[in-house]
Amino acid sequence: MIKIDENLTVTSPAGFKASGIHCGLKKSLLKKDLALIYSDVVATSCGVYTKNKVKGAPLTVTKQHLINKKAQAIIINSGNANTCNGDDGLSKANKMTRLCAKALNIKNDDVLVASTGVIGVPLNIDAIKDGIPQLVGNLSEDIEGAKNASMAIMTTDTIQKQAGITFEISGKKVTLAAMAKGSGMIHPNMATMLSFITTDISISPTLLKEALKESVNVSYNRISVDGDSSTNDMVLIMANGLASNETITEKNNDYNLFLEALTSLNIYMSKKIAKDGEGATKLIECTVKNANSIDDAETLSKSVVTSSLVKAAIFGSDANWGRILCALGYSNVDFDPEKVDVSFASTAGEILVCQNGASVNFDEAKAKEILLQDEIKILIDMKLASSEATTWGCDLTYDYVRINGDYRS
Template sequence: MEFTEGGVTAAQGFTAAGIYCGIRKNKSKSDLAMIYSSVPCTVSAVYTQNLVKGAPILVTRKNIADGKAQAVICNSGNANTCNADGEEKAQRMCEIAAKELGIAPQDVVVASTGVIGQVLPIEPIETAAPALVKALSPTGSEAAAKAIMTTDTEVKNMAVKLTIGGKTVKIGGIAKGSGMIHPNMATMLCFLTTDAAISTCALNAALKEAVHVSFNMVSIDGDTSTNDMTSILASGLAGNEEITGDGEDYRLFVKGLTVLCTALARKVAKDGEGATKLLVCRVTGGRSEKDARLVAKSVICSSLFKAAMFGADANWGRVLCAIGYADADVDVGTVDVAFESKAGRIEVCKNGAGIDFDEEEAKKILTQDEINVDVALNGGEFKASAFGCDLTYDYVKINGDYRT
């Protein structure tokens, strides 16, 4: 297995595009994306658990109930959430895309991202649709990735390839997400494609497995968005024997999908609003997987800890504090903590108590842009990792005038 070029167009059968249509005021930023498969695909998706859901999620759920889809259309700049005409507009987006592509509206996955509670203007999308379809290209993944960005500063566009049943299978993805990120299903928006032949049931299971350890372990600010969605389309054009259930081929596919989703999740975490550092909490020795996950995410979500990391302050007490309120089965008297980066590694806590360490050395380690916080619970065999970022002045600035 290895990373490869192409993003969502790496897999056979897929083209993509991204253009400016006029939803955003800033004409320098594209705001309408499309992904298209030359053949009908098996599809799966997971959605936000927020009770307030964007209209596109409600429409997509209906559209893919039969396990089939062939295209994705997504706008940025407007979330189409909490609007009286939201579902009507989301459905209209499907109809517009379908008409230009020559497919059925129910075979379209629709998504939106941006400001909540503002009416989505449909006219710019309708006017731009012919140009969007004309722009579809086997090298269009990066353009699509840019078109779904909101406060993101980095494009999230990746792919992996692996061998399944003697055939080369590719899995690609684009994602957006920088703020309002604390998912309970997927994350922000992520669109995945693959040319693997896989049944709907197996694809559903694989996506949930991959999301469980990747996107569901990301937190930027503790806010679960209304529009979170991760979807995957499988064209089957790789020619492998169809994966229909658990087995060697299924496990290989899940591994590849998990590697890709984890890489995208790390990119999302590192690109958190105002962030300067990626934080990864790696927990070992949990008494259960649940305990390890609870601890890892509790540390990543701690505002005090995140602020300390921004200041390169080795305040390990904030790590212990977060472990203490994680509601996990932990003996705090057995916990060890260490900080690690490309500048080195330093132990700061042993058996739940502080130990002597060089503060200057610790500061040097914590000034790097990627920091691992290693927590050894020493109570069992389970482990988990969570992904987040530091809390900076700029996070408040960005969200203080987000609409203006």
């Protein structure tokens, strides 16, 4: 049975170390801004990236370094996205990897790079250069190293996001763990979120890539905070093989178990990101069932969780189901409005508020009680076929505008 363990971190898999420091990219000395994840051996690695046409320089460099499908370290900075800086941005992203590789005594191409923060501001590479010796010196396999790394990638996040899973393959214990950041500029097809996954499993590069893409499509690509797809988001995974399992080279039971674990972990991390949306007070989980296809179900569900009116209603604990029908209607998916049922659910219970596209008599007080909880489920039955999909979002609050009204300051 796959079970998420919040006590596991990116240093839990065998052979991984991490660190995080304040190097000076952020004004406050109390805020860490430079992180490092390191594997004792070169790891099979791959990534998935934003679909925004405007991409940060670190993505370009990381893609180049992953051509050989191998990596040994990931250096990440917060406080500056290193995006829209032209040749200067590319030069500094490359310099980050060179400086890190030299300090670690590994190949430059085996270092991946990621950045998050303000767009269009030149990166202070001197601060990073001066910080790298301490960053490398602080590498630790202990939980403290992982926590420091997790703190160093945060921007407007209010909580650290780390978790992991252990399971057995071929009689060998395998550990899979992730740390992520993301709070604003979050929208399906990746967002301003970064996720770094470590595992000691031994798996072929082709199957690792397939598993990552498949799991991302039903996790990170199904979350939305504000409808803005960022320029810097990526998910990177390193598999160093130190669990010593028989290398997975085909889609057998071992592969399926790994895929299940990876998907479970990525969904868990995705929900953490959605719930920590900028200014958010509630996680919204929208499940559309009995649609004509999975694509239709996903599109319909996304339309609901990205609706500003739906998000505002959830913030106000208002059972305004008409906004949900409206969001379904402009999704460009063909369906029969007169068949749709809508219910709300939470730890306080479940209530049907719309049946066959029309109002029903429901207890407004009970609906309010359900919607006052911090995790809200919107359940939609299209009554067409048998396909189902779930997406995640958050409510829209006054604080979202406050945070983004003066983000650069």
